[in-house]
Amino acid sequence: MGSDKRGAAYGIFHLSELLGVSPWNWWADVIPKPLDEVSIPSINTTSSPPSVKYRGIFLNDECWGLNPWASKTFEPEEGNIGPRTYAAIFELLLRLRGNFIWPAMHPCTNAFYSNPENPKTAQDYGIVVGSSHAEPMLRNNVDEWHRDEHGDFNFFTNRETILNYWEKRVEESAGNESIYTLGMRGIHDSGMVGAGSMEEQVDALQDIIEQQRLLLSRHVNPYPSKVPQAFTTYKEVLDVYDAGMDLDDDITLVWPDDNYGYIHRFSGPKEEKRAGGSGIYYHLSYWGRPHDYLWLSSTHPVLVWEEMAKAYYFNSREIWVVNVGDIKPLEYNLSLFMDMAWNMDNFASSPQVRAHMQQWYSQIFGPAAGQSIADLKWEYHQLNFERRPEFMGWSQTEPTRKTHFTAYNHFEAGDEAQKRLNRFEA
Structure with missing residues (x-):
């Protein structure tokens, strides 16, 4: 039941998630895990208005x-x-x-x-x-x-x-x-x-x-x-x-x-x-x-x-x-x-x-793999926050300015370039 057709749809898809179907089941091929039986606890699923x-x-x-x-x-x-x-x-x-x-x-x-x-x-x-x-x-x-x-x-x-x-x-x-x-x-x-x-x-x-x-x-x-x-x-x-x-x-x-x-x-x-x-x-x-x-x-x-x-x-x-x-x-x-x-x-x-990310990957890949994937993705985002991979050409405005060597220098300040490469390699 919903206050309008959207509310009813949200309720249906909430039940779908409880049954193990990811919202990304079609777009990202998240195949639901086959189950012999399903059990949904008797819980109050009355929804407050959205934020x-x-x-x-x-x-x-x-x-x-x-x-x-x-x-x-x-x-x-x-x-x-x-x-x-x-x-x-x-x-x-x-x-x-x-x-x-x-x-x-x-x-x-x-x-x-x-x-x-x-x-x-x-x-x-x-x-x-x-x-x-x-x-x-x-x-x-x-x-x-x-x-x-x-x-x-x-x-x-x-x-x-x-x-x-x-x-x-x-x-x-x-x-x-x-x-x-x-x-x-x-x-x-x-x-x-x-x-x-x-x-x-x-x-x-x-x-x-x-x-x-x-x-x-x-x-x-x-x-x-x-x-x-x-x-x-x-x-x-x-x-x-x-x-x-x-x-x-x-x-x-x-x-x-x-x-x-x-x-x-x-x-x-x-x-x-x-x-x-x-x-x-x-x-x-x-x-x-x-x-x-x-x-x-x-x-x-x-x-x-x-x-x-x-x-x-x-x-x-x-x-x-x-x-x-x-x-x-x-x-x-x-x-x-x-x-x-x-x-x-x-x-x-x-x-x-971070807790949300861990839960999200665990729902898709299972708790063990989900935790390690979330940790890996967290490090990936930390690296991207320093400098997006797409921006490593190091020009002020593409394509109107020439690219030049980055501040990740191999020969100064402790070889930040190699440290970044190593982190990405890992």
């Missing part, structure tokens, strides 16, 4: 693995990430007690709304759909904005075309569970086009948001304050917000990290009292300057805990969304992030992170 209201993932930089796999192997009939792939992702989210997604949006991927079965699948699974910091009003500009047809993505010179473009998506999505991203940046991950001074950018964003809320009142709810909306202060948008934007109180402020796991800022005393609250956009995977980290899970779990614990302390509890790239190989860190979003009371101090 964070909307808990989910951003599928991103998916052209490396997720999209080719979906296109060629899992869903060739779609030739892209489509409803079958999203159904598998949505089940994983429910098994991790999540309820929210920013869909994949790079040039290789069709826009989420291009196939009506995608949003329908989200509704079937009870997953709330939003869109990233660069995709206002559930629009995927990379796939859906065609310059030959629409002209420039410039609100100053092409206002009516852009408003009509947004309005069509609002009409299309009106009956679905959604969180509408407000504001405007460039077509992809770039700054807004057309504004010159900071004052012009502030005025433009306030005008844009006012027009977006009018669209919501026209098609979703006469009272836009009752429609979930988010304003993500990513990159240059944080500067614009800090320059004096007057943001409606019911809009959720989403604070970003710096792309490397350190959250830029948190809500101040006045912002903590906003009716729309605040949330966090966090990275466990990143493709961009100055340096990428896509190929390994290299963020220390205690850093994830430290930053999200601060966010929770400063009442950022409305939305937690994490960039997980292709999902793999971030299984553990994603599980940690989602478990914290579900019940932060279980993570009152940093030692509970």
Whole structure:
């Protein structure tokens, strides 16, 4: 039983875990151990409300693995990430007690709304759909904005075309569970086009948001304050917000990290009292300057805990969304992030992170192997915290600056280079 379909699903999947089925049984081939009989103790499994209201993932930089796999192997009939792939992702989210997604949006991927079965699948699974910091009003500009047809993505010179473009998506999505991203940046991950001074950018964003809320009142709810909306202060948008934007109180402020796991800022005393609250956009995977980290899970779990614990302390509890790239190989860190979003009371101090890691690996590999694997992974994360393996080229900004010899010198300071190699070898 649940207060809604998600609550019922969480209950079912909780029982599934008690029977020995990992949330990662399909995505990571965690085969349940065959049992002759199962016994579930008579326990009170009444769940308290989750610590964070909307808990989910951003599928991103998916052209490396997720999209080719979906296109060629899992869903060739779609030739892209489509409803079958999203159904598998949505089940994983429910098994991790999540309820929210920013869909994949790079040039290789069709826009989420291009196939009506995608949003329908989200509704079937009870997953709330939003869109990233660069995709206002559930629009995927990379796939859906065609310059030959629409002209420039410039609100100053092409206002009516852009408003009509947004309005069509609002009409299309009106009956679905959604969180509408407000504001405007460039077509992809770039700054807004057309504004010159900071004052012009502030005025433009306030005008844009006012027009977006009018669209919501026209098609979703006469009272836009009752429609979930988010304003993500990513990159240059944080500067614009800090320059004096007057943001409606019911809009959720989403604070970003710096792309490397350190959250830029948190809500101040006045912002903590906003009716729309605040949330966090966090990275466990990143493709961009100055340096990428896509190929390994290299963020220390205690850093994830430290930053999200601060966010929770400063009442950022409305939305937690994490960039997980292709999902793999971030299984553990994603599980940690989602478990914290579900019940932060279980993570009152940093030692509970290591205990969580040991329990997680033990559930998958058995107590003996799980303990040794957790110890090995802890050392691996300690090494990555010193310097991510992807950053050993030691340049300031790739690919614009030359690489040079690292500070891990073989001939000074006790041969730190060899010590690092030895630790990795071990």
